[in-house]
Amino acid sequence: MNNIKKLTSKALFLPIFCMLLVMAANIIYDAANGNFALNFFTISVRNGVLYGRLIDILNRGSEIAILSIGMTLVVSSSAGTDISVGSVMSLAASFCCMLLAGYGTAATTELAVPLLVGVLGGILLACVCGAFNGFLVAYLNVQPMVATLILFSAARAIGLLCCNNLIVYVRNDSFKMFGGYLGFIPTPIVIAAGCILVMAILLKKTALGLYIQSVGINKKASRIAGLNSGKIIFLCYIVCGLMAGIAGIVASSRISSADSNNIGLNYELDAILAVALGGNSLGGGKFNLAGSVIGAYTIQAITTTLFALGVSSDQAPVYKAIIVIIIVAIQAPPFNAWVKRLSAKRALAKGGV
Numbered sequence: 001m002n003n004i005k006k007l008t009s010k011a012l013f014l015p016i017f018c019m020l021l022v023m024a025a026n027i028i029y030d031a032a033n034g035n036f037a038l039n040f041f042t043i044s045v046r047n048g049v050l051y052g053r054l055i056d057i058l059n060r061g062s063e064i065a066i067l068s069i070g071m072t073l074v075v076s077s078s079a080g081t082d083i084s085v086g087s088v089m090s091l092a093a094s095f096c097c098m099l100l101a102g103y104g105t106a107a108t109t110e111l112a113v114p115l116l117v118g119v120l121g122g123i124l125l126a127c128v129c130g131a132f133n134g135f136l137v138a139y140l141n142v143q144p145m146v147a148t149l150i151l152f153s154a155a156r157a158i159g160l161l162c163c164n165n166l167i168v169y170v171r172n173d174s175f176k177m178f179g180g181y182l183g184f185i186p187t188p189i190v191i192a193a194g195c196i197l198v199m200a201i202l203l204k205k206t207a208l209g210l211y212i213q214s215v216g217i218n219k220k221a222s223r224i225a226g227l228n229s230g231k232i233i234f235l236c237y238i239v240c241g242l243m244a245g246i247a248g249i250v251a252s253s254r255i256s257s258a259d260s261n262n263i264g265l266n267y268e269l270d271a272i273l274a275v276a277l278g279g280n281s282l283g284g285g286k287f288n289l290a291g292s293v294i295g296a297y298t299i300q301a302i303t304t305t306l307f308a309l310g311v312s313s314d315q316a317p318v319y320k321a322i323i324v325i326i327i328v329a330i331q332a333p334p335f336n337a338w339v340k341r342l343s344a345k346r347a348l349a350k351g352g353v
Helices: 001-009 013-032 053-061 064-079 084-102 115-138 146-161 173-179 187-205 208-217 217-225 229-253 267-277 289-308 317-329 333-352
Strands: 043-044 049-051 168-169
Touching: 001 168, 013 289, 043 146, 053 064, 053 115, 053 187, 053 289, 064 115, 064 187, 064 208, 064 229, 064 267, 064 289, 084 115, 084 146, 084 168, 084 229, 084 267, 115 146, 115 173, 115 229, 173 229, 187 208, 187 289, 208 217, 208 229, 217 229, 267 289, 267 317, 289 317
Parallel strands: none
Antiparallel strands: 043 049
């Protein structure tokens, strides 16, 4: 019994448990249809690339996983959310494709500038957007949701202006690589893994993670202790913009174009949900980056599962919302407190007997 309590008290227990529930639903569905080969876990090589439902989840969930990194830091440090990440994704993609194709060009196979210039240009613009949000929050004390609402509304429009109100197609093999395959492995998986690894090392091997949590728990006390709270919050928003830029490049590379109206659409909601599903408090303070990443892939696993079950794309958000509500409710502190009280009462009753 003590071992079970220790297990359930772990920070990653609920995120992993929720992911296992989604996997179990797939296994049960496959078994009910006479497929006992565990198709959900089957990974094969077709046409020289990895293929399978797990690979699809890791591939398609890469953008949300990347966004969840920046969102986790923002939530932890400022006790608020950045609702502009989806729009910043779109802006970074639009600016990148505009540079690569040339302003006013609707489609091209030849790059107007070197690939590195276009990619770094899009990512740099996303960092500028993050810095703008960070300045409003850290130095002007604007509430995070209000501060990021500006770019939530304006970034897509700016992206359209960059593309001269066109969907810019960049049909170049070197650009397609970011959303395609690196050998036999989907490139988005490699990019997401790289972002997660670099940020995990940075937070573990330096004092940055501790500083971010300290500012999130008590901004005034951290300042009295000698920490520059404004700079730390500002830095977190720049990192969030950086991650949005990387996700935008991956998303535009998948479709070889900059579709300003659809790239990153509603992704900010999934990124916030990933943080919540990861067991992180949206009120700031302590955070668990691994939990957020697991939460991001859990969201994608739910989406993939619904499609596998035959649910249409129009109906999927309804079922997805119900599942997410249940998962978030299970992780809510009041629910956990109620479970503890119920367990205590049962233990007391058994002791009385």
